[in-house]
Amino acid sequence: MKWESSYRIIKLGLTNFWRNRWLSFAATLIMTLTLLIISTFVILTLVIGKPTTSIRDRMDISVYFQDSASIEQIVGLQRQIAARADVKEVKYISTEEALEKFKTQQQGKKVADLINPEENPLPRSLEIKAMVAEELDTINQFISQNQFQPIIHNISYQDNKKIIERLIAITSFIKEVGWLMSGVFVLISILVIMNTLRLTIFTRKDEIEIMRLVGASDAFVRLPFVIEGLLYGILATFLAIGLVW
Amino acid sequence: MIEIIGLSKQYASIQALDNINLKIDRGEFVFLVGPSGAGKSTLIKLLVCEERPTSGKIIVADRNIVKLSLKELPYYRRKVGVVFQDFKLLPQKTVWENVAFALEVCDVSQAEINDKVPKILDLVGMLKRRANLPHELSGGERQRVSIARALIHHPKILIADEPTGNLDPVNAWEIVDLLERINRMGTTVIFATHNKSIVDRLKRRVILMKNGKVVSDRVKGGYAI
Numbered sequence: 001m002k003w004e005s006s007y008r009i010i011k012l013g014l015t016n017f018w019r020n021r022w023l024s025f026a027a028t029l030i031m032t033l034t035l036l037i038i039s040t041f042v043i044l045t046l047v048i049g050k051p052t053t054s055i056r057d058r059m060d061i062s063v064y065f066q067d068s069a070s071i072e073q074i075v076g077l078q079r080q081i082a083a084r085a086d087v088k089e090v091k092y093i094s095t096e097e098a099l100e101k102f103k104t105q106q107q108g109k110k111v112a113d114l115i116n117p118e119e120n121p122l123p124r125s126l127e128i129k130a131m132v133a134e135e136l137d138t139i140n141q142f143i144s145q146n147q148f149q150p151i152i153h154n155i156s157y158q159d160n161k162k163i164i165e166r167l168i169a170i171t172s173f174i175k176e177v178g179w180l181m182s183g184v185f186v187l188i189s190i191l192v193i194m195n196t197l198r199l200t201i202f203t204r205k206d207e208i209e210i211m212r213l214v215g216a217s218d219a220f221v222r223l224p225f226v227i228e229g230l231l232y233g234i235l236a237t238f239l240a241i242g243l244v245w
Numbered sequence: 246m247i248e249i250i251g252l253s254k255q256y257a258s259i260q261a262l263d264n265i266n267l268k269i270d271r272g273e274f275v276f277l278v279g280p281s282g283a284g285k286s287t288l289i290k291l292l293v294c295e296e297r298p299t300s301g302k303i304i305v306a307d308r309n310i311v312k313l314s315l316k317e318l319p320y321y322r323r324k325v326g327v328v329f330q331d332f333k334l335l336p337q338k339t340v341w342e343n344v345a346f347a348l349e350v351c352d353v354s355q356a357e358i359n360d361k362v363p364k365i366l367d368l369v370g371m372l373k374r375r376a377n378l379p380h381e382l383s384g385g386e387r388q389r390v391s392i393a394r395a396l397i398h399h400p401k402i403l404i405a406d407e408p409t410g411n412l413d414p415v416n417a418w419e420i421v422d423l424l425e426r427i428n429r430m431g432t433t434v435i436f437a438t439h440n441k442s443i444v445d446r447l448k449r450r451v452i453l454m455k456n457g458k459v460v461s462d463r464v465k466g467g468y469a470i
Contacts, residue, residue: 206333214397215323215351221350
């Protein structure tokens with residue numbers, strides 16, 4: 001095909017687009033909306049998914065001891081835990097260290113002054129880090145054995161676990177809704193664009209008939225519509241990019 | 246030039262064409278007459294490959310056009326010019342643009358278009374009105390433009406389906422005169438019409454159709470139903 005013909009075909013496509021500008025506008029808008037919805041959900045899953053994994057990775061188990069627990073009992077447990085292959089690090093936090101940590105965390109707030117070294121209610125604890133986040137579960141099971149219960153006041157893992165599971169549930173919910181909405185909108189935009197092109201074909205019925213009559217090559221009959229469709233896509237993409245920005 | 250052998254066309258329950266056999270030579274001027282519903286329009290649709298017959302052959306220039314593939318079809322259509330009662334001009338294009346359009350959509354270069362269009366417009370006597378839109382023209386002038394468009398590919402055959410149907414007698418005669426001139430230049434003309442006076446005056450070959458059949462085929466005939 002000569003370049004002159006390509007130029008004419010593109011021109012025909014653009015003319016169609018302009019002649020049905022309101023229809024074209026509607027089709028482009030629907031497509032923009034579809035792209036926007038898809039990208040919104042992709043961004044949402046990324047935004048929510050990232051902290052979930054980082055929280056998971058940073059997660060540890062803190063074992064808080066009863067005040068009645070003796071140092072020997074605590075050290076005994078610490079040794080047993082440290083001996084496990086899946087444990088990376090076990091750190092003992094004394095009441096003094098706990099207080100220091102509390103003060104730095106609450107710095108500048110009034111609560112920071114509520115506790116003083118003389119009257120320190122903070123419990124002693126062990127901070128356990130696992131090699132892999134997934135193994136925290138088995139470590140937790142190990143510590144939860146009945147034999148240790150008398151000295152343990154609380155295990156933090158259970159609380160964190162709930163939060164993390166909820167986060168994961170929210171992310172997967174958003175993902176599912178995202179898929180569903182994207183699917184629905186993709187379907188709608190396909191239908192709208194099909195309808196728009198059908199209307200364009202209908203309004204140009206006479207022109208197409210004459211084209212066929214005078215022996216127009218297939219490219220001239222079909223490609224203008226392809227170009228019109230492409231134009232919806234390109235315009236919608238730019239609009240969506242602009243709006244997401 | 247054109248040979249039709251055992252041509253039949255069936256629409257649902259209507260037998261539009263029933264075993265038509267015809268031979269039209271190169272350079273002939275043929276009238277196709279008959280009452281409405283006789284099958285003239287169906288025959289023309291089959292000749293320009295707008296529809297396919299139920300059975301039979303149409304041989305044009307040694308090729309059975311019934312068997313043409315979709316790819317070959319545009320090239321065949323360029324060899325056959327068609328003119329209609331309702332002109333089929335594009336209303337938003339000027340006379341020049343309407344004729345040039347037929348070349349534009351067939352991969353013809355702009356230089357060739359600029360060369361061909363004025364010649365053909367001159368032939369039909371419409372060069373002076375090249376910048377006018379169809380609604381600014383009389384019926385006869387519009388038909389001239391549509392004839393110019395049909396001739397732009399230099400077809401071997403020109404098929405006119407009631408070309409004078411929408412025209413007053415003066416304009417009608419001008420169109421007939423133009424078609425005769427085109428025929429004298431070597432183009433085979435097939436002229437479907439209801440107009441008795443034209444058929445009677447010209448004394449050309451007349452093919453009479455009725456109920457999908459060729460009833461009579463007379464050289465130098467008149468209009469008789």
